[in-house]
Amino acid sequence: MQEVNVMASVALQRCPRCRKGKMFCTPAYNYLEFHKMHEKCAHCDLKFEVEPGFFWGAMFVSYAMVVALFVTEFVALSVLGLLRSGMIYYMVPVTVIVLLPFIFRYSRVLFLYWFGGIKYQKP
């Protein structure tokens, strides 16, 4: 069987140990349930919340993602000459609300891959 690349498994939000099991229950565009995670991996039985409150640390990752998004958005609009007075007050909230499911999910996925202490095990 073909080995799954770590970047692909992060992008597809897969289990860090087997890279097969999905971490989230619903598609990201389901705004009412995008936050629902599987408790354990369906393939290797890994418990995703390594310890109680583990995903609180993902807030720091999401904060960094929002800052990076804001800076990118600000620079892009400035360079293109589209930045107007007062625009900054609604630019960040609109971006964060639209991208909330992706920011939430990828902050958790990246935090688990970086700080979960879980190593990939070949099947």
Ligand SMILES: [Zn+2]
């Ligand atoms: Zn797994």
